[in-house]
Each structure stands twice: as C-alpha cells, then as structure tokens.
Amino acid sequence: MTAAREPAWVPLVPVVFVLLWSSGFVACKAGLVHAGPFTMLFLRFLLAGVVIGALAALLRAPWPGSRREVGHIVVAGILLHATYLGPNFYAVSRGVPVGINALVGALQPLLTAVLASRFLGERVRPLQWVGLVLGVAGIAMVVSDRIAFDLALWPEFLGTLVALVSITVGTLYQKHYCPRMDLRSGTAIQFAAATLLTAVPLVLFEGWEVDWTPGFALALGYLVVLSIALYAILIWLFRRGAATRVASLFYLVPPVTSAATWLVFGEQLGALALAGMAVTVIAVALATRK
Numbered sequence: 001m002t003a004a005r006e007p008a009w010v011p012l013v014p015v016v017f018v019l020l021w022s023s024g025f026v027a028c029k030a031g032l033v034h035a036g037p038f039t040m041l042f043l044r045f046l047l048a049g050v051v052i053g054a055l056a057a058l059l060r061a062p063w064p065g066s067r068r069e070v071g072h073i074v075v076a077g078i079l080l081h082a083t084y085l086g087p088n089f090y091a092v093s094r095g096v097p098v099g100i101n102a103l104v105g106a107l108q109p110l111l112t113a114v115l116a117s118r119f120l121g122e123r124v125r126p127l128q129w130v131g132l133v134l135g136v137a138g139i140a141m142v143v144s145d146r147i148a149f150d151l152a153l154w155p156e157f158l159g160t161l162v163a164l165v166s167i168t169v170g171t172l173y174q175k176h177y178c179p180r181m182d183l184r185s186g187t188a189i190q191f192a193a194a195t196l197l198t199a200v201p202l203v204l205f206e207g208w209e210v211d212w213t214p215g216f217a218l219a220l221g222y223l224v225v226l227s228i229a230l231y232a233i234l235i236w237l238f239r240r241g242a243a244t245r246v247a248s249l250f251y252l253v254p255p256v257t258s259a260a261t262w263l264v265f266g267e268q269l270g271a272l273a274l275a276g277m278a279v280t281v282i283a284v285a286l287a288t289r290k
Contacts, residue, residue, distance in 0.1 A: 110136065
C-alpha cells in the first residue's frame with residue numbers, strides 16, 4: 001500500500017512564510033514613523049484579536065475545555081506575541097540597527113536546536129549542526145555593513161535578547177503544551193492576552209501617540225492580517241515538522257528583508273551581502289534536510 005502523496009501546495013508553505021515574515025519588518029519600519037512602538041502593537045493585537053475572535057464565533061470553533069488549557073494557550077501567546085514583538089519594536093524605534101536585530105535573530109535556530117534536543121528529545125544530526133552554524137555566518141555577511149552599535153543602546157540590545165529567548169521558548173512551549181489548540185479560538189485568546197500585557201507599557205511609559213495618516217493605516221492593516229496569517233502558518237509548520245528544521249527557516253528572513261528594503265527604501269546591498277545570501281540558502285538546505 002503506497003502512502004498518500006502530499007498536495008502540491010505544501011512545499012510552498014515555507015516559502016510563503018519567509019516572504020510574509022520578512023515583509024513584516026518593512027511594514028514595521030514604515031508604521032513606527034507615525035506611532036510609538038507599544039501603541040502600534042496594542043492596535044495590532046487588538047484588531048487582530050477582534051477579527052480572529054469574530055471568525056471563531058462565526059465558524060463555531062471549539063474553545064478550550066479547561067482552565068489549564070487556557071493557561072497554556074495564554075502563556076504561549078504572551079511569549080510568541082507580546083514579549084517577542086514588544087522588545088523588538090521598541091529597539092527599532094530607539095535606533096538599534098536592523099543588522100543587530102538580524103544577528104540576534106539568527107541565533108534562534110541554534111537556540112531552538114539546543115532546547116529541542118534537550119526538552120523535546122529531537123535528534124539534531126551533525127550535518128544539521130553544520131547548517132545551523134553556517135547560517136549564523138551567512139547572516140553576519142548579509143548585515144556586515146549594518147552592525148555598527150552605539151553602546152548607549154545596550155538596554156535596547158538586551159531587549160532583543162529577551163525577544164530571542166521569548167519566541168524560541170514560545171514556539172517550543174506551543175508545540176509541547178498546545179498540540180491540539182484550535183487555531184481560530186486559541187489565536188483569539190492569545191491576541192487578547194498580548195493586548196492586555198502590551199497596554200501596561202503603553203500606559204506607563206508611552207502614552208497615546210498616533211499620526212493617523214493613510215500610510216500608517218495601510219501599514220497597521222497589513223500587520224493585522226499578517227499577524228493572523230503568520231502565526232497560523234508557524235503553528236501549522238511546527239505541528240508537521242521538527243522544531244529545528246522549522247526554526248532554520250528564520251535564517252532566510254534577514255536576506256529576504258534586505259532585498260525588500262533595497263526595493264522599497266533603496267538600501268544598498270554589497271557583494272559580501274549577496275554572497276551571504278547564497279551561504280544562508282545553503283545553510284537552510286543543510287539544516288532542513290531530512
């Protein structure tokens with residue numbers, strides 16, 4: 001008896017994921033010109049929660065059956081949304097270079113591999129380790145001309161490290177504790193939790209500052225749709241594959257983001273950056289090979 005073949009669109013999902021995730025950095029950079037980081041995130045989470053919550057109610061999606069299950073969903077949502085995007089948005093708004101963010105983010109697949117092998121029992125083969133290390137080198141090449149760092153920004157830099165740990169632990173927590181979460185109702189709960197947590201720094205440190213221009217509305221609307229689509233795809237990918245292979249896709253985000261900012265904002269790409277893109281693609285091929 002032969003196994004059923006996967007639909008033709010399945011191999012395209014990781015490609016779509018990388019393209020969408022990379023485009024979010026461009027929308028973030030455009031939107032933060034018109035609003036504070038926590039204000040923008042609060043609106044993003046609130047609107048996304050309303051949309052996905054209404055969709056869950058309309059489609060009569062099943063809701064968690066116990067407080068324990070709700071608690072796990074809330075913890076995963078805070079890690080994946082609030083404590084990941086919050087420090088990153090704040091760092092970008094304060095002037096931390098995109099290259100620094102990219103280098104810190106490039107450590108995620110390595111950290112995921114270490115934690116997944118330790119806590120989820122996933123086996124990472126030697127060739128995958130080579131790909132993971134090669135990926136960090138490739139990202140360093142891509143952002144080599146954008147890694148100048150102002151020591152005065154060390155608190156914001158620490159925030160990017162918090163974000164790195166948050167999304168790494170959050171994805172593994174989601175995979176382990178929320179394997180049967182309904183993507184509609186569960187995501188609505190997660191956005192609600194992220195909205196409430198983001199409101200705290202918004203009220204205490206930032207205040208309400210929004211310049212309602214068409215550009216901001218367009219960036220915000222795009223990020224709302226992106227939030228719903230991206231995390232649904234991310235959870236779907238983790239349910240189908242090993243954590244290390246899925247996390248290695250994040251190596252492709254800085255090269256694609258660099259290409260996007262070159263197209264949209266006219267940022268230059270040198271020969272070393274282009275070579276780094278090629279190295280990164282090879283690294284992902286090694287790290288994701290079954």
